Amino acid sequence: DTAVSQTPKYLVTQMGNDKSIKCEQNLGHDTMYWYKQDSKKFLKIMFSYNNKELIINETVPNRFSPKSPDKAHLNLHINSLELGDSAVYFCASSQAGTEELFFGEGSRLTVL
Amino acid sequence: AQSVTQPDIHITVSEGASLELRCNYSYGATPYLFWYVQSPGQGLQLLLKYFSGDTLVQGIKGFEAEFKRSQSSFNLRKPSVHWSDAAEYFCAVGARGTYKYIFGTGTRLKVLA
Numbered sequence: 001d002t003a004v005s006q007t008p009k010y011l012v013t014q015m016g017n018d019k020s021i022k023c024e025q026n027l028g029h030d031t032m033y034w035y036k037q038d039s040k041k042f043l044k045i046m047f048s049y050n051n052k053e054l055i056i057n058e059t060v061p062n063r064f065s066p067k068s069p070d071k072a073h074l075n076l077h078i079n080s081l082e083l084g085d086s087a088v089y090f091c092a093s094s095q096a097g098t099e100e101l102f103f104g105e106g107s108r109l110t111v112l
Numbered sequence: 113a114q115s116v117t118q119p120d121i122h123i124t125v126s127e128g129a130s131l132e133l134r135c136n137y138s139y140g141a142t143p144y145l146f147w148y149v150q151s152p153g154q155g156l157q158l159l160l161k162y163f164s165g166d167t168l169v170q171g172i173k174g175f176e177a178e179f180k181r182s183q184s185s186f187n188l189r190k191p192s193v194h195w196s197d198a199a200e201y202f203c204a205v206g207a208r209g210t211y212k213y214i215f216g217t218g219t220r221l222k223v224l225a
Contacts, residue, residue, distance in 0.1 A: 041200060105153070
């Protein structure tokens with residue numbers, strides 16, 4: 001019973017394709033996030049949702065579209081994939097007041 | 113500008129030796145400070161956090177960190193390193209209710225047997 005689970009763990013795809021990553025948390029948290037970790041391990045926030053509402057959008061290209069169908073799920077859809085999109089994408093969740101982030105194991109995206 | 117600096121990209125220590133990982137931050141509001149650890153192929157796990165109060169905080173796995181406001185630092189320490197501590201360590205800063213955490217670039221720890 002993983003707290004924050006992401007699928008798939010690995011994606012290998014060609015430039016120009018569209019792909020999605022799914023995330024689910026069973027912690028009852030009200031806030032979920034997508035972070036991108038590049039090849040140098042730099043971790044940067046992309047999006048944050050609080051109670052299904054988008055609260056942070058960090059100047060991410062509009063090819064990236066997050067969707068939160070409910071508080072427990074946050075999905076990431078990427079259109080027209082580019083080489084620079086290759087990275088590890090982490091989903092995370094938190095509960096207001098604790099400010100602690102709980103991370104999934106990451107989804108490694110490789111664009112060829 | 114808000115930022116977190118981890119000056120050491122790599123650190124190598126012998127098993128049983130003491131460890132200190134450095135973290136400096138720049139943040140306008142009262143900061144919340146965190147240390148996370150990432151083992152290979154895994155997500156990040158919280159080691160400890162500082163919000164207020166006692167400036168020396170204890171965390172999991174025998175780690176501690178000290179908040180020094182005058183130096184804008186939040187260094188992580190462990191008195192005796194175990195081989196299983198080899199991992200990437202990230203310092204992060206945020207503020208209550210902002211939902212935005214800024215991470216440092218990480219320090220990779222290697223432990224020699």
